[in-house]
Amino acid sequence: MVELPVTLAGIKLHNPTVLASGILGVSASSAALAVAHGAGAVTLKSCGAEPRLGHRGPTILPVPGGLLNAVGLSNPGAAAVAHEIRDFRGRCEVPLVASIFGRTEAEFGEVAAIICDAHPALLEVNVSCPNVSSEFGTPFGLDHDATARITRIVKDIAGTIPVFIKLSPQAHNIGSLARRCQDAGADGITAINSVGPGMAIDVYTRRPILSNLSGGLSGRAVLPVAVRCVYEIAQNVSIPIIGTGGITTPEDALQMILAGATAVGIGTGVHSTGISIFQEVCRGLSEYLEESGFTGLDDIRGAANDR
Amino acid sequence: MVELPVTLAGIKLHNPTVLASGILGVSASSAALAVAHGAGAVTLKSCGAEPRLGHRGPTILPVPGGLLNAVGLSNPGAAAVAHEIRDFRGRCEVPLVASIFGRTEAEFGEVAAIICDAHPALLEVNVSCPNVSSEFGTPFGLDHDATARITRIVKDIAGTIPVFIKLSPQAHNIGSLARRCQDAGADGITAINSVGPGMAIDVYTRRPILSNLSGGLSGRAVLPVAVRCVYEIAQNVSIPIIGTGGITTPEDALQMILAGATAVGIGTGVHSTGISIFQEVCRGLSEYLEESGFTGLDDIRGAANDR
Amino acid sequence: MTVEMSTYVVAEVSQQADLVKTIRLLDVPTAMPGQFFLIWLPGIDEKPISVSNQTSAGTEFTICGVGPWSTAMLQVEAGDRVGLRGPFGNGFALADNTLLVGGGMGVAPLRYLAHRLMEEGRSFDLVVGARDASSLIFREEFGRWGARFATDNGDLGHVGTVTELLSEMLRLRAYDSLYACGPEGMLAAVRVIADEHEMAYQLALERLMKCGIGLCGHCCMEGSGLRLCVEGPVLTREMLDGTAEFGLPHRDGSGRRRT
Amino acid sequence: MTVEMSTYVVAEVSQQADLVKTIRLLDVPTAMPGQFFLIWLPGIDEKPISVSNQTSAGTEFTICGVGPWSTAMLQVEAGDRVGLRGPFGNGFALADNTLLVGGGMGVAPLRYLAHRLMEEGRSFDLVVGARDASSLIFREEFGRWGARFATDNGDLGHVGTVTELLSEMLRLRAYDSLYACGPEGMLAAVRVIADEHEMAYQLALERLMKCGIGLCGHCCMEGSGLRLCVEGPVLTREMLDGTAEFGLPHRDGSGRRRT
Ligand SMILES: Cc1cc2nc3c(=O)[nH]c(=O)nc-3n(C[C@H](O)[C@H](O)[C@H](O)COP(=O)(O)OP(=O)(O)OC[C@H]3O[C@@H](n4cnc5c(N)ncnc54)[C@H](O)[C@@H]3O)c2cc1C
Ligand SMILES: Cc1cc2nc3c(=O)[nH]c(=O)nc-3n(C[C@H](O)[C@H](O)[C@H](O)COP(=O)(O)OP(=O)(O)OC[C@H]3O[C@@H](n4cnc5c(N)ncnc54)[C@H](O)[C@@H]3O)c2cc1C
Ligand SMILES: Cc1cc2nc3c(=O)[nH]c(=O)nc-3n(C[C@H](O)[C@H](O)[C@H](O)COP(=O)(O)O)c2cc1C
Ligand SMILES: Cc1cc2nc3c(=O)[nH]c(=O)nc-3n(C[C@H](O)[C@H](O)[C@H](O)COP(=O)(O)O)c2cc1C
Numbered sequence A, B: 001m002v003e004l005p006v007t008l009a010g011i012k013l014h015n016p017t018v019l020a021s022g023i024l025g026v027s028a029s030s031a032a033l034a035v036a037h038g039a040g041a042v043t044l045k046s047c048g049a050e051p052r053l054g055h056r057g058p059t060i061l062p063v064p065g066g067l068l069n070a071v072g073l074s075n076p077g078a079a080a081v082a083h084e085i086r087d088f089r090g091r092c093e094v095p096l097v098a099s100i101f102g103r104t105e106a107e108f109g110e111v112a113a114i115i116c117d118a119h120p121a122l123l124e125v126n127v128s129c130p131n132v133s134s135e136f137g138t139p140f141g142l143d144h145d146a147t148a149r150i151t152r153i154v155k156d157i158a159g160t161i162p163v164f165i166k167l168s169p170q171a172h173n174i175g176s177l178a179r180r181c182q183d184a185g186a187d188g189i190t191a192i193n194s195v196g197p198g199m200a201i202d203v204y205t206r207r208p209i210l211s212n213l214s215g216g217l218s219g220r221a222v223l224p225v226a227v228r229c230v231y232e233i234a235q236n237v238s239i240p241i242i243g244t245g246g247i248t249t250p251e252d253a254l255q256m257i258l259a260g261a262t263a264v265g266i267g268t269g270v271h272s273t274g275i276s277i278f279q280e281v282c283r284g285l286s287e288y289l290e291e292s293g294f295t296g297l298d299d300i301r302g303a304a305n306d307r
Numbered sequence C, D: 001m002t003v004e005m006s007t008y009v010v011a012e013v014s015q016q017a018d019l020v021k022t023i024r025l026l027d028v029p030t031a032m033p034g035q036f037f038l039i040w041l042p043g044i045d046e047k048p049i050s051v052s053n054q055t056s057a058g059t060e061f062t063i064c065g066v067g068p069w070s071t072a073m074l075q076v077e078a079g080d081r082v083g084l085r086g087p088f089g090n091g092f093a094l095a096d097n098t099l100l101v102g103g104g105m106g107v108a109p110l111r112y113l114a115h116r117l118m119e120e121g122r123s124f125d126l127v128v129g130a131r132d133a134s135s136l137i138f139r140e141e142f143g144r145w146g147a148r149f150a151t152d153n154g155d156l157g158h159v160g161t162v163t164e165l166l167s168e169m170l171r172l173r174a175y176d177s178l179y180a181c182g183p184e185g186m187l188a189a190v191r192v193i194a195d196e197h198e199m200a201y202q203l204a205l206e207r208l209m210k211c212g213i214g215l216c217g218h219c220c221m222e223g224s225g226l227r228l229c230v231e232g233p234v235l236t237r238e239m240l241d242g243t244a245e246f247g248l249p250h251r252d253g254s255g256r257r258r259t
């Protein structure tokens, strides 16, 4: 069996599968479930300064080929999450990625400070939340300048904790946006957050089903978009990428790695494939490397970029 | 049986199904195939000033839940298309939508003039093609100002021929973009063009499969994104919308109409459901109206916007 | 299992108590006792509800009005539409010679369980508790199966808790295992009694659920991380042994631990 | 049918003529004679190719080097990978007492057809034409089935065209129907002969194909709009009657009519 260790901005993972933010990672216990099923690292749900209950239901809705979600930034607040981070370290060996958001640039800094105090292995910055100061509440992540500024603010606070910026596929020229993040001090990129957003309407009650009307699209449907984003980013940066979006099989994960990802984020696949997805992906990757005569993931990372 | 006539900027369609641009509409004959199978109107493939062979294969690639395409703007050139428009009118009764693109703003005007001379029922303007004058070849359609300018240029030339602007889901704030088009003289909006783009990598040869590396995502996977775009546009404009993207069943078409579409564009569904999709959608719509006690599509159009 | 949402016309509504109603829907996917569906009331909210019975005549859900969603559900009339996805969760494993212990709204899934046990010819006894006689729903149905009742105020049957009644029953005769559903305090007491008697048990729990499909993590038990919507909501001794929060306050919609 | 792309290892390559090679792949989805696959040569292009045989030993495709893609295909070696999706198209309907008429590369699908007719014990005769003996591929195989040959230069068999040979055969004995595949000029001549004899026919055509799945419209016939990749590539009299371009120049990659 070919081993699958990867190093993500200096942090060692025994395999490249990472539980994506917002999936299971409400608590140390729920994140530990993914560890028990083989995840190489886990990401907690994004948190802001204050607790938020989020939207009323439905907030998470399977649709053909994927899933819509609009949970409304529900989270227990940075202080409670800091507690979960410490709790997690007490019982799991794998690296923990904390994820933060802000509704203003200042909130990003505030939350980063509280979370970094609990020393997560990595800090992920979710810039896909609406900017309350912008005219249309346009997400920070669509604005290259705002994203670069937030990167700098968070990196200054995080110090030696590696900072990953999580990008939205709706951003134009995602490759140059990633480059801006790298230039602003980011240690890595996570791509992508959910696509769209999308809407599903019940034709009998003639209403949008999600209480928020629309929500981000994730799952197998978005894999090609995610692979393209990772490919473009890989051609523009030298920092590592957590390739996320639509992974349901080992082959999907391979596409991400061939596009240039160092690790692979898994979210909706926990539902569509099942919680065994971490182990299944690792087994598949290992078999592929073995059959093709490679000795590790380093041999193939970004191979699709060579043509 | 409840009848399904709709009026699109003054043009009468006996049913709301419209063959989307780029599907079958290479020639009058291929478009006529959709008419023979029940389409209420047909759109020809987008044409520019000069013939273009497009990319080498593969240019069209089914993926789970959808399809990637990057045909490379292949088209026989406006003059040849004008000939097809006349040919089509000689044998089909249903309205024909001509679709044009340009690589510069001037080309849009040039092509519009040649095409309008052949008097299509409607003129659709595909602004999703890369702007050769912009730094990254960013599509015109992502730039609200450029889209408004092109709308004005084309509308001036088209005169009494209704002009529909076809928007990309990658545009930010698509509702206000549509509003800009309306203000610039557009008679309608077509939404959406394909999503992404996306990429598929063959894990054994470790290469992107499409010769263009990436291509737009269409098909069932994108329905929620299309429905959300149509919903947002409907809340911002009073001109009619051809809701396009991911329709494979009557229920999908209903979602579009409930979101505010007057007609529904069908592309990838011609493959995934089959060429019978036009008739199947119409039968399903008619049954739905009958069962729910409605007398026509006017009774339900935009109903999901009322909440 | 239909993970996607479909809306169903309510065929019938019946009332069991002051704030308790049962809605019947047709052509709902087949579910095991103990499994649940997410029910969407358009414009209001979406919540998990256990199947309270399922026959060829339809699928029933019994709802007690305690908050915004459930109170709005009490206004639903025949002909209205509600959204449904499911069934979700593991459900009860059917066994012989069992004792069913229900409290409050916990009787809803036990009702369907009892129907299925009857159908399969498996022997069981039933003890049911409530505040008072008027809030003791499905009393006639349970009575026909020889149920024994307990009420806090002594209105009906045993004066006191259903767990006292349970202890009494276990002194009278031996059962192979226990099923229980009701308030978590009651379940915690049942567990203690079952441990004393070294009996197997299946307890149906409730937690806040946002997705129903094992993704969001809101229904995960502290300690084990078990997802009540996938690995539960019915937990056995083996499953409960790893959890740290049973019978304790749990998380709210933000994911924060209640104190 | 596998509409998505998968790559396959080439198991074997054999050469039939100066510019003609056959590749054999394993575990390809089952196809009817006359159906085709799109073959992707990574980095080069993707083109439709008919099945030239399919048995438990694999699926064969026979390719003549005429342009950039097909010339690059001649460089493919055992162990290389090519992409495949399909099979697409309608294929030939198998019938009894038939005459197969092949010209040039058109013999490839007829080869698989003949194999399948043999297997099913259906009687058929074969006439095959080529420029000269050296470009007459699968000659031994065809010879074993009693084929008669025609060459433009008289190298082998009848001196002249295969359609002359066809007319001669039809004078000798009656067939129920014709199968033909080859250059479009030849097919047009076959059609005229078949019409004269009031015989049913199935002609396998070629057009530029971009999608293979009925979407792009590039393979549609003028007049009828029939999609060669879905309703074709095998056309009968009824199908051809509505088309206006058969035997005439057709469209290039831009969609423009060639003149
Ligand atoms: C697996 C599962 C099965 C369920 N089955 C049923 C069922 O069959 N019937 C049913 O009525 N409910 C059932 N519930 C509970 C249901 O999902 C809702 O929580 C309940 O209807 C209250 O929702 P609400 O929005 O109206 O009130 P909330 O705003 O959620 O709650 C209002 C208040 O009532 C309390 N409360 C919540 N549920 C209950 C309860 N069951 N009894 C007493 N107090 C409560 C809350 O703690 C809160 O203080 C089930 C829950 C789960 C997880
Ligand atoms: C349904 C279908 C089945 C086919 N089956 C086969 C097959 O079994 N074997 C095979 O070799 N090809 C077959 N073809 C043709 C094949 O798809 C390509 O068109 C051919 O290989 C040339 O591609 P290219 O890119 O190399 O050359 P191109 O650049 O496309 O063509 C180069 C030149 O050759 C001409 N040309 C194209 N095809 C032929 C031909 N068959 N004979 C003579 N000249 C030609 C073109 O008109 C052009 O002038 C089939 C086509 C279709 C539509
Ligand atoms: C229910 C749900 C909740 C999510 N919450 C978050 C979140 O809090 N922060 C974040 O950065 N991404 C969040 N995401 C996005 C995922 O982390 C991931 O980027 C996206 O779903 C694409 O990956 P997938 O297709 O594997 O799910 C959420 C996704 C889902 C489905
Ligand atoms: C093969 C293909 C070619 C297309 N070509 C064009 C085009 O030339 N012009 C255009 O405006 N849209 C083009 N489109 C986009 C479609 O018209 C449509 O907007 C999109 O595919 C979403 O609809 P669907 O999911 O029903 O296919 C093309 C789509 C496909 C699949």
Ligand code: FES
Binding pocket: C208, C209, C210, C211, C212, C213, C214, C215, C216, C217, C218, C219, C220, C227, C228, C229, C230
């Ligand atoms: S309700 Fe979301 S994981 Fe159980």
Ligand code: FES
Binding pocket: D208, D209, D210, D211, D212, D213, D214, D215, D216, D217, D218, D219, D220, D227, D228, D229, D230
């Ligand atoms: S090849 Fe595209 S329609 Fe036939």
